[in-house]
Amino acid sequence: MSLLTVLTNVVAVVLVLHLLSLGVVRRLAGRELRRGSLRENVRAVGPTAAVLGVLLVANGAVRDVGVELSWLIGLNITGAIHALEGAFVADLQALATPELTAYFSFVYVFGYVFLLTFPIVLYALHDDTRPLAATLVAYALNYGIGLVCYVLFVAYGPRNFMPGAVESLLFTNWPEVQHLTSRVNENTNVFPSLHTSLSVTVALLAVRYRAAAPGWLPIATVGAASVSVATMYLGIHWLTDVLAGILLAAFSVAVGARVADDEHGDGTDAIGTERAPGAGLEQFRR
Amino acid sequence: MGSESRLPADRRSVLAALGSGATVFGAGCLQRARNLTGWRSTQPVTFRIKTLPTDADPYALALAREVASWFRAAGIETTVLPMAEQELMRQSLLRTEFELFVMRLPEKFREPDALTTLLHSRFADAPGWQNPFGYTNLDADEAIERQRRSAGAERRSALESLQRTIARTQPFTLLTVPDDIRAARSAAGPNWQATDLRSPVGYLRLAGEYERSGEETVLRVVSTDRRATTNLNPLAVEFRRSGVLTGLLYDPLARRIDGRLTPWLATSIDLVDGDPPAARVTLREDVTWHDDEALTAADVAFTYDLLADTTLGDDDEDAEVPSPEYRGQSSLVDDVAVVDDRRLDVTFADADRGVVGRALTVPILPEHVWRDRTDTAAIGGIPVGTVTEALVSNNIPPVGSGPFAYVRNTPRESLRLERVDGHFSTRETAEFPDWIAEPAVDALSVQVVGSDVTAVETVADGEADVTGTAVGAATVPRIGRSEAAELLVRRSDRPYVLGYNTRRTHLDNPRFRNTLARLVDEQFLGDHVLDGYARPAVGPLQGTEWYPDDLEWDGGNPAVPFFGREGELNVDAAREAFREAGYQYEDGTLVGGGP
Numbered sequence: 001m002s003l004l005t006v007l008t009n010v011v012a013v014v015l016v017l018h019l020l021s022l023g024v025v026r027r028l029a030g031r032e033l034r035r036g037s038l039r040e041n042v043r044a045v046g047p048t049a050a051v052l053g054v055l056l057v058a059n060g061a062v063r064d065v066g067v068e069l070s071w072l073i074g075l076n077i078t079g080a081i082h083a084l085e086g087a088f089v090a091d092l093q094a095l096a097t098p099e100l101t102a103y104f105s106f107v108y109v110f111g112y113v114f115l116l117t118f119p120i121v122l123y124a125l126h127d128d129t130r131p132l133a134a135t136l137v138a139y140a141l142n143y144g145i146g147l148v149c150y151v152l153f154v155a156y157g158p159r160n161f162m163p164g165a166v167e168s169l170l171f172t173n174w175p176e177v178q179h180l181t182s183r184v185n186e187n188t189n190v191f192p193s194l195h196t197s198l199s200v201t202v203a204l205l206a207v208r209y210r211a212a213a214p215g216w217l218p219i220a221t222v223g224a225a226s227v228s229v230a231t232m233y234l235g236i237h238w239l240t241d242v243l244a245g246i247l248l249a250a251f252s253v254a255v256g257a258r259v260a261d262d263e264h265g266d267g268t269d270a271i272g273t274e275r276a277p278g279a280g281l282e283q284f285r286r
Numbered sequence: 287m288g289s290e291s292r293l294p295a296d297r298r299s300v301l302a303a304l305g306s307g308a309t310v311f312g313a314g315c316l317q318r319a320r321n322l323t324g325w326r327s328t329q330p331v332t333f334r335i336k337t338l339p340t341d342a343d344p345y346a347l348a349l350a351r352e353v354a355s356w357f358r359a360a361g362i363e364t365t366v367l368p369m370a371e372q373e374l375m376r377q378s379l380l381r382t383e384f385e386l387f388v389m390r391l392p393e394k395f396r397e398p399d400a401l402t403t404l405l406h407s408r409f410a411d412a413p414g415w416q417n418p419f420g421y422t423n424l425d426a427d428e429a430i431e432r433q434r435r436s437a438g439a440e441r442r443s444a445l446e447s448l449q450r451t452i453a454r455t456q457p458f459t460l461l462t463v464p465d466d467i468r469a470a471r472s473a474a475g476p477n478w479q480a481t482d483l484r485s486p487v488g489y490l491r492l493a494g495e496y497e498r499s500g501e502e503t504v505l506r507v508v509s510t511d512r513r514a515t516t517n518l519n520p521l522a523v524e525f526r527r528s529g530v531l532t533g534l535l536y537d538p539l540a541r542r543i544d545g546r547l548t549p550w551l552a553t554s555i556d557l558v559d560g561d562p563p564a565a566r567v568t569l570r571e572d573v574t575w576h577d578d579e580a581l582t583a584a585d586v587a588f589t590y591d592l593l594a595d596t597t598l599g600d601d602d603e604d605a606e607v608p609s610p611e612y613r614g615q616s617s618l619v620d621d622v623a624v625v626d627d628r629r630l631d632v633t634f635a636d637a638d639r640g641v642v643g644r645a646l647t648v649p650i651l652p653e654h655v656w657r658d659r660t661d662t663a664a665i666g667g668i669p670v671g672t673v674t675e676a677l678v679s680n681n682i683p684p685v686g687s688g689p690f691a692y693v694r695n696t697p698r699e700s701l702r703l704e705r706v707d708g709h710f711s712t713r714e715t716a717e718f719p720d721w722i723a724e725p726a727v728d729a730l731s732v733q734v735v736g737s738d739v740t741a742v743e744t745v746a747d748g749e750a751d752v753t754g755t756a757v758g759a760a761t762v763p764r765i766g767r768s769e770a771a772e773l774l775v776r777r778s779d780r781p782y783v784l785g786y787n788t789r790r791t792h793l794d795n796p797r798f799r800n801t802l803a804r805l806v807d808e809q810f811l812g813d814h815v816l817d818g819y820a821r822p823a824v825g826p827l828q829g830t831e832w833y834p835d836d837l838e839w840d841g842g843n844p845a846v847p848f849f850g851r852e853g854e855l856n857v858d859a860a861r862e863a864f865r866e867a868g869y870q871y872e873d874g875t876l877v878g879g880g881p
Contacts, residue, residue, distance in 0.1 A: 002744070002747065002749060064697065064698065071369075071370065071372075071373050076367055076369060078367060078368055079334070079365045079366065079367050083365070154369070156339045156368045159340065160339035160340045160341055160347070160368060161339070161340075161347065161366075161368060162351070163340045163344075163347055163348045163351075164348055164351075164815075168340070168737065168739070171736070171737055171739055171740060172739050172760075175737075175739045175740040175742075175743035175744075176740075176743065176747075178735060178736040178737060178739075178740040179735065179736075179740070181736070182735065182736035182740075187339065187341050187736070188370070
C-alpha cells in the first residue's frame, strides 16, 4: 500500500540521517559520546517521557474528537489571518524552482522527523540529564498547547485558501505523501505551525545546551530554519502560523529548561551552563 | 453585516456626547438627543462568502475569491471563509447562518418539480435544501403550484414563467456549470466513457461491466469526501452529496434506468388516472432486508409516513418534523394504504400524473430499525432541540435491501460494501439489462484521500479504479501522462451557485441582488477558474426541455448581463446601477441605510 511505502521510506531515510549525524556530531564534539549514562538518563526522565508518550497517544486518539469539538466551539480565523498578512506566502512561492521544491519537500517530511528524534538520541547518550529532560518537557508543551489551539482555532492553510495564487507544492509534486500527512493531521489544524514550533524548539535547545553537543548546533539551526520556511514555501502554513510557532517554541524551551534545572540540576555544572536567575530570552543567549 | 448593532451604537455615541461635554442636562438637550437617535447613519455594505476549501472542492474557493474581487471592485467589502463540507451545509442549510455561499446545487434540481422545495415560499423556513435562500416571491409560488398540476404546454409555460422570474430576482446566481472530470483505470474493464457516475444505477453498470479477476473482484473507488465513512443515513442533510452509496444500500420502488423510470422494488406500478391520481404498487416476491427480515408493504407505508413526519405523531398537537432530504417527493404523496403483504395503494397529492412518478424514487427503509428513531434526538439521554433521531442518526451499520450491503467502515478513511447474493435484481424473472442482472464485482470499496491530486495518483498507481468525486482541471495533464489511467470528462448537472440569504438586509432587495449578479462574469469564471471545462448558464434547468429560449446563453447573460468585458468590471456602470437602486458611495465604499 502507498501509506506503507511512504512510511517505510521515512523510517529508512531518518535512520540513515541519524547514523550520519551521530558521526558528524561526535567528530565535531571531539570526544566519545558516553554510553554509560543512557540507563541513568532513561530512569531519570522516565516520568516526563511517560507524560509525553501519553500526550502523543492521546493526540492521535482524540484527533477526531478534537476536530468535531473544534467545529463546535472553535473560531474560524482563516479570513483574519489572510487579512493580516495578505499574499506573503504567494510572494514567497514566486521564488519557487524545482530544486528548492525538492529540497523543502525533503526537509518537510524527512528532515522534520529527523530533527525531532535526533536530539532525544543525542541527549540520552549524554551524561547530563537536563538536556533530555528539557527536550521532553518542551515537546510535551508544544503538543499540549498546540492541541488546545487546534481546538480553539479553525484555519485553513494558504494552499486551501488561495488556489491559483498559492500552489500546494508538496502534494502536487509528491501526492503519495498525503496518504501519510492526512493520517497524522487535519487540514484545519494550521495555527500555530507545530512543524515550526517543534523544529525551533530543537534549535533553541541546541543553543541552550550547545556545550553538551557543539556539533549539533549548526545542523539544528539550519534544519529548523529550513523547516520553518518549508511550511510556508510549500503553501501549508501562513507566516502568522510560523510566527506563532516560534513564540510557542520559545515559551516551551523556557519552561522546559527551567523544569529540567529544578528537577535534575544538582548544583554541579556538568555542561558548562549555570542556572539563570532571569527568565525569557536570557536562557537562549548563553 | 453590522446592521443589527446600528441603533445601539448610535445611542451610545449620543450618550457619550452628552456625558463628555459636561453638557447641561436641560430638557431641550434631551429633546435634541431624541431627535438625533431617530436617524440612522449610513453603514458600509459588507459580505462574507462561505464555501469549501480547495481540498474538498477543486473550484469553489477560487470561484468565491473571484466573485469577492468583483464585489470589492464595486465597493463592497467582501471576504471569503472556507469550511468543511459538513460544516458549510450545517451553517447554510440548517441554521441559515450565512450571507452568501458558494456550493454546487444537488443533482435533483434538474427535475422541474424539485424547484418546488428549492424556491417556494412555503419552505422558506424549512431546513436542508429547502429554500435555503429564504426566497419569497408570490409570482414564483404561483408558477410552481401551476406546473405541479398541469401537463404539456401549460406546464411548460408555467415553468418558463418561473424561470424568468428567478432569473430576474436572483435568489441565487448560477456561476457556472462544470464538467465533471475523473480519472479511471483503463484496465478495469468497463467502457468508462459511457458510464454515468452520478447515480447508483451508473455504479451498477460499472459493477456489471467490471473485468472479473480470479479471486475476489472489488470495484475500488477513491474519494475526497469522507462523510460517507462516518454516516450512511439517507435522511442526514449535511452528509449526503449525490446519494450514490445510500442508493446502493437502499432500494426505491422505482429507479431511473436509461432515462426511464423503471419499477425496481416493485414488479408493477399501475397508475390510475383520477383526481388526485393514485397507483397500485405490487412488490417483488421474497425480498428481504440485509438482516434477513422480510420486506413487506408495511415497510413501504412506514417509509412514506416517516418521511412526511419523522416523529410519526398522528395527532395535530405536535409539530411535524418531515425529512428535508425527501420533502419534495413525500409532499407528492397523500396516503399509502397497505392492501396485503405485497400490495399497496398510493394516493398522490393534487398533482399531474407526469409529476408524481418522482415520489416513487425515495429509499424504502426497514420499519423494524427506524421505528425506534422517531423520538427527539438526545445526547447522553438529554433531548436536544426538536429534531428526531431519524434525521441525525449516523445509521451505521445500515440495514437496507439494496444490491450492496454494508460490511465495515473506518471513520474518515474507508468504507466497504459487499454485493448481496441473490438480490432480486439478479433474478432471471426480474428482466433487467444484463449489466444489472449479472454483476461482476463481489464488493465495492471507498478509500478517502486528502485532495484531488492524490485521488488521481491513486488511480494512476493502480490502487483504485476510479475517482468517485470529480477532480479539478489542474489534474488533467497528470491523468493524460499516466499510462494506466484514462480521462473522463462529462457534462455535469450540478452547477456552482452563489446563494444569497434573502433574509438579510440588502440581500432582501431583489433589485440589489439583480445588480450583484451583474458583477459576475460567468463566461470568465468558466474559462479561467475551470480552464474551460464548464459552460455558462442562467437557470438550473438549462439544457432540459423545460428551459425557455430567451434564457439561452448568447455571448452573455441574457437576464443579468455583466457590467464589463472579459472579467474586467466596468466600475462606473456598476456604481451607477447601485445608485439607481438607492445606494450611495462614500470614499469608494458602497453604503446603505442613510438619511
